Amino acid sequence: xxxxxxxxxxxxxxxxxxxxxxxxxxxxxxxxxxxxxxxxxxxxxxxxxxxxxxxxxxxxxxxxxxxxxxxxxxxxxxxxxxxxxxxxxxxxxxxxxxxxxxxxxxxxxxxxxxxxxxxxxxxxxxxxxxxxxxxxxxxxxxxxxxxxxxxxxxxxxxxxxxxxxxxxxxxxxxxxxxxxxxxxxxxxxxxxxxxx
Amino acid sequence: xxxxxxxxxxxxxxxxxxxxxxxxxxxxxxxxxxxxxxxxxxxxxxxxxxxxxxxxxxxxxxxxxxxxxxxxxxxxxxxxxxxxxxxxxxxxxxxxxxxxxxxxxxxxxxxxxxxxxxxxxxxxxxxxxxxxxxxxxxxxxxxxxxxxxxxxxxxxxxxxxxxxxxxxxxxxxxxxxxxxxxxxxxxxxxxxxxxx
Amino acid sequence: xxxxxxxxxxxxxxxxxxxxxxxxxxxxxxxxxxxxxxxxxxxxxxxxxxxxxxxxxxxxxxxxxxxxxxxxxxxxxxxxxxxxxxxxxxxxxxxxxxxxxxxxxxxxxxxxxxxxxxxxxxxxxxxxxxxxxxxxxxxxxxxxxxxxxxxxxxxxxxxxxxxxxxxxxxxxxxxxxxxxxxxxxxxxxxxxxxxx
Amino acid sequence: xxxxxxxxxxxxxxxxxxxxxxxxxxxxxxxxxxxxxxxxxxxxxxxxxxxxxxxxxxxxxxxxxxxxxxxxxxxxxxxxxxxxxxxxxxxxxxxxxxxxxxxxxxxxxxxxxxxxxxxxxxxxxxxxxxxxxxxxxxxxxxxxxxxxxxxxxxxxxxxxxxxxxxxxxxxxxxxxxxxxxxxxxxxxxxxxxxxx
DNA sequence: ATCTAAACGAGACGGTACGTCAGGTCTTGGT
DNA sequence: ACCAAGACCTGACGTACCGTCTCGTTTAGAT
Numbered sequence: 001x002x003x004x005x006x007x008x009x010x011x012x013x014x015x016x017x018x019x020x021x022x023x024x025x026x027x028x029x030x031x032x033x034x035x036x037x038x039x040x041x042x043x044x045x046x047x048x049x050x051x052x053x054x055x056x057x058x059x060x061x062x063x064x065x066x067x068x069x070x071x072x073x074x075x076x077x078x079x080x081x082x083x084x085x086x087x088x089x090x091x092x093x094x095x096x097x098x099x100x101x102x103x104x105x106x107x108x109x110x111x112x113x114x115x116x117x118x119x120x121x122x123x124x125x126x127x128x129x130x131x132x133x134x135x136x137x138x139x140x141x142x143x144x145x146x147x148x149x150x151x152x153x154x155x156x157x158x159x160x161x162x163x164x165x166x167x168x169x170x171x172x173x174x175x176x177x178x179x180x181x182x183x184x185x186x187x188x189x190x191x192x193x194x195x196x
Numbered sequence: 197x198x199x200x201x202x203x204x205x206x207x208x209x210x211x212x213x214x215x216x217x218x219x220x221x222x223x224x225x226x227x228x229x230x231x232x233x234x235x236x237x238x239x240x241x242x243x244x245x246x247x248x249x250x251x252x253x254x255x256x257x258x259x260x261x262x263x264x265x266x267x268x269x270x271x272x273x274x275x276x277x278x279x280x281x282x283x284x285x286x287x288x289x290x291x292x293x294x295x296x297x298x299x300x301x302x303x304x305x306x307x308x309x310x311x312x313x314x315x316x317x318x319x320x321x322x323x324x325x326x327x328x329x330x331x332x333x334x335x336x337x338x339x340x341x342x343x344x345x346x347x348x349x350x351x352x353x354x355x356x357x358x359x360x361x362x363x364x365x366x367x368x369x370x371x372x373x374x375x376x377x378x379x380x381x382x383x384x385x386x387x388x389x390x391x392x
Numbered sequence: 393x394x395x396x397x398x399x400x401x402x403x404x405x406x407x408x409x410x411x412x413x414x415x416x417x418x419x420x421x422x423x424x425x426x427x428x429x430x431x432x433x434x435x436x437x438x439x440x441x442x443x444x445x446x447x448x449x450x451x452x453x454x455x456x457x458x459x460x461x462x463x464x465x466x467x468x469x470x471x472x473x474x475x476x477x478x479x480x481x482x483x484x485x486x487x488x489x490x491x492x493x494x495x496x497x498x499x500x501x502x503x504x505x506x507x508x509x510x511x512x513x514x515x516x517x518x519x520x521x522x523x524x525x526x527x528x529x530x531x532x533x534x535x536x537x538x539x540x541x542x543x544x545x546x547x548x549x550x551x552x553x554x555x556x557x558x559x560x561x562x563x564x565x566x567x568x569x570x571x572x573x574x575x576x577x578x579x580x581x582x583x584x585x586x587x588x
Numbered sequence: 589x590x591x592x593x594x595x596x597x598x599x600x601x602x603x604x605x606x607x608x609x610x611x612x613x614x615x616x617x618x619x620x621x622x623x624x625x626x627x628x629x630x631x632x633x634x635x636x637x638x639x640x641x642x643x644x645x646x647x648x649x650x651x652x653x654x655x656x657x658x659x660x661x662x663x664x665x666x667x668x669x670x671x672x673x674x675x676x677x678x679x680x681x682x683x684x685x686x687x688x689x690x691x692x693x694x695x696x697x698x699x700x701x702x703x704x705x706x707x708x709x710x711x712x713x714x715x716x717x718x719x720x721x722x723x724x725x726x727x728x729x730x731x732x733x734x735x736x737x738x739x740x741x742x743x744x745x746x747x748x749x750x751x752x753x754x755x756x757x758x759x760x761x762x763x764x765x766x767x768x769x770x771x772x773x774x775x776x777x778x779x780x781x782x783x784x
Numbered sequence: 785a786t787c788t789a790a791a792c793g794a795g796a797c798g799g800t801a802c803g804t805c806a807g808g809t810c811t812t813g814g815t
Numbered sequence: 816a817c818c819a820a821g822a823c824c825t826g827a828c829g830t831a832c833c834g835t836c837t838c839g840t841t842t843a844g845a846t
Contacts, residue, residue: 005795006837012797030309033827044798049829105308108364112305113226118366126365153368154358154377161357162350164364168304169322170314172349181350185385192384201816202815208818229806240819245808397790398842404792422701425832436793441834500756501700504693505618510758518757545760546750546769553749554742556756560696561714562706564741573742580780581773593821594811600823621801632824637803787846797836803828810823815816 008051015041016048020055021062025099029059029106056110056117063103064124067093073132079140079190084183086136087159090129091174094167105168130156137190146190155186204247211237212244216251217258221295225255225302252306252313259299260320263289269328275336275386280379282332283355286325287370290363301364326352333386342386351382400443407433408440412447413454417491421451421498448502448509455495456516459485465524471532471582476575478528479551482521483566486559497560522548529582538582547578596639603629604636608643609650613687617647617694644698644705651691652712661720667728667778672771674724675747678717679762682755693756718744725778734778743774 019041023032034055038045052058071093074085094101107125111118133156140146159182166172215237219228230251234241248254267289270281290297303321307314329352336342355378362368411433415424426447430437444450463485466477486493499517503510525548532538551574558564607629611620622643626633640646659681662673682689695713699706721744728734747770754760 003839004793005839006797008796009837034829035827038798042798044800045829046799046831047797050796109305109308112301112364122365122367126367130367151377154374154381157358157361157367158354158381161359161361162353163357164361165353165357168308168360168364169318171322171326171353178350181347185350185354185381188388189381189384202818203816205818230808231806234819238819240821241808242810242820243818246817250807396788396844398792399844400791401842426834427832430793434793436791436795437834438794438836439792442791497700501697504697504756514757518759522759543769546766546773549750549753549759550746550773553751553753554745555749557745557749557752560700560752560756561710563710563714563718563745570742573739577742577746577773577777581776584776591813592819593813594823596822597811622803623801626824630824632826633803634805634825635823638822785846788844790842792839792841794838794840795836796838797834799833799835800831801833802831804830805826805828807825807827808823809825810821812820812822813818814820815818 012041012043012047013051016043016058017062017065020058021066021103024059024062024103024106029055029103029110034058054114054117056107056114057120059103060107060117060121060124063100063107066097071132073135075139077143079136079145080183080187082136082140083133083159083186084179086133087163087179087182088176090163091176091179094174101167108164108168126160130160133159140190151189155190158182158186208237208239208243209247212239212254213258213261216254217262217299220255220258220299220302225251225299225306230254250310250313252303252310253316255299256303256313256317256320259296259303262293262296267325267328269331271335273339275332275339275341276379276383278332278336279329279355279382280375282329283359283375283378284372286359287372287375290370297363304360304364322356326356329355336386347385351386354378354382404433404435404439405443408435408450409454409457412450413458413495416451416454416495416498421447421495421502426450446506446509448499448506449512451495452499452509452513452516455492455499458489458492463521463524465527467531469535471528471537472575472579474528474532475525475551475578476571478525479555479571479574480568482555483568483571486566493559500556500560518552522552525551532582543581547582550574550578600629600631600635601639604631604646605650605653608646609654609691612647612650612691612694617643617691617698622646642702642705644695644702645708647691648695648705648709648712651688651695654685659720661723663727665731667724667731667733668771668775670724670728671721671747671774672767674721675751675767675770676764678751679764679767682762689755696752696756714748718748721747728778739777743778746770746774 016037020032020037023037023040032055034045034048037043037055037058038048048058052061071086071089074082074089076082076085094104107121111121134152137146137149137152137155141149162178162182163174166174166178172178212233216228216233219233219236228251230241230244233239233251233254234244244254248257267282267285270278270285272278272281290300303317307317330348333342333345333348333351337345358374358378359370362370362374368374408429412424412429415429415432424447426437426440429435429447429450430440440450444453463478463481466474466481468474468477486496499513503513526544529538529541529544529547533541554570554574555566558566558570564570604625608620608625611625611628620643622633622636625631625643625646626636636646640649659674659677662670662677664670664673682692695709699709722740725734725737725740725743729737750766750770751762754762754766760766
């Protein structure tokens, strides 16, 4: 009897995710508790513990649910334009959802303190975005704009490295200028291999 | 009576810092507590709270004490060689002190959850290293290797962005190949401005 | 349509009562839960809640089911012999069903914490046994062995008071000597009124 | 260093005991929780758990503290008068402290559900009162009113058996008539051995 | 031979209290 | 004045059961 028992309540699941993200954005991830999320969602604590391992997993799920409206991936025919567009869309998504940057910081923080959650964050958040950026390079390679993809990982690390560094350390804004500069630099590095 | 009373015990201070770093490296920063550090150091909790704001400040202090032996800054006359050398020295310092990478991860994590500590980490740890790397570029500029320093911050963000990204997300090793590639790329980017 | 729908499952009822009594005897009434009884009986919790108010009522029912074999009431023609026989039969019933004393203790305990259950216990357990003992005295009165029944309640309180006191407080065994002594004492007290 | 650390707070201890007894008397032992006692006493839960095993031990301690004003033990020179006086004083103590009977019921209930607590209740509450009653009989024996003390335990079981039975089962009041009847009966039983 | 309706098992749900843990504060006596 | 020790209040943890509520399934008598 595989489907026995009362089925999981979709209503409850949504209430919890909405409450979690709302509280994390307004009061700060570190300052909220499972009990608060449960109370805000009108749910019992056990209902949260039944389906999520910890506060971090709830908020990550809420973040993914919220980010369903995916960042648009440009396809302009020019690698430099594609990178600039992708980065700017990514940066801009932070701005459009206030408080979300602080939540992202907290997710990365939590990943440092909990190795299992780090795995979840990488698989569910980090890697999908890496894959998207990589596709811009491979497409450009198919067009002949890029000769050699052996340094692909480093290019991606540079883009996301700077992105996360500025999110985490507050050394500068995620603005259009940064997107353009990084696009110049990465397109140049990728294109350099073509002549070889 | 400015200096009345029993003076601070240097013995106690050292015991606490040693205990904190030892426990953080072996059991993991997130799993240790102030009470545990006090017990391990044979100190009272109050003695820790008297001199440090929280667990994070204790461990950061311990880390600084431990990292007194500064990373050597190369001066080869070539920007690319200088960058490659500096990066490799930095990467290698992680390898030479096992467990320290995990502690660094935790420091960055804590900085996300506590804004005041973030300030301390930036001033006491992040910025000094940024300043060192910047000096390589300004020196090269003085030599005429670099024409324009207006993108200096982005170059530094790229170097440290990739460094921290690989520390925090585990997408690739901090090896000699990475140091060389980044040096190539940054030297090229910096040198490109010269002819313009 | 009074008898529509699926009728109550006798199988389920028996499974639950058996499971309840088995668990109460082996693991101790206080340590078992409704959920455990349901699981042990292969029943759903709702099936228990549909037919019983609480764990105490289930166990009391199980106890009554189990105690169908009633205590034999002697009729020897002598009040003293009747009392001694009745008490000994009562004491011996405890011995014949190991673990049942602990369950009885728990029933009395539960009655202190739940007034409604106390009522059930008195009506279904305490009073029937009081009535039986009283009948010995009234029969003796009819024979002329007892003159005055005005202290009847006190005599019964003495017999059951000592019985329960030794069950609940563990100050002495429920043995034949006790039955004989109590019979002596009560017969003497009851007989004393005759000459007056 | 045997006396290191902050000493136990007498204030806190008293607050907790007072709160526990007040709540048990007014709201009923079964309906109060450790959390409620802590809140009412302005104490932390840990402070309760540090010094008492469970709610039952707290209330028992409170009961003992409250019962410091001991029941007066009569010494009239007559065994019957002594017993009647002692029983009436004991019964009357219930009446003078409203709600205390219900607390006593709960203590006995708890003792059935927790063997370790049963031990504490017997040693700290039951046995001292048995000893007092026994002393009346031994004194009478010294006076020659009682010949043989071999049935002493049964006499005491009868007195306290009836007392507890009426406390626990609500089959009759603890009034002066009961005290007198029991005194008659016990004095007669004890005196009967004298002539032998 | 359906239809209807209650009982059934399973198990998720909103709650309450549990007993534990750690945080940060305080109060001792001792150095 | 500082220190080790340790009790204190606070608040959140993750767990255990409570009693209730859906589900899909089963089982009878009434149609």
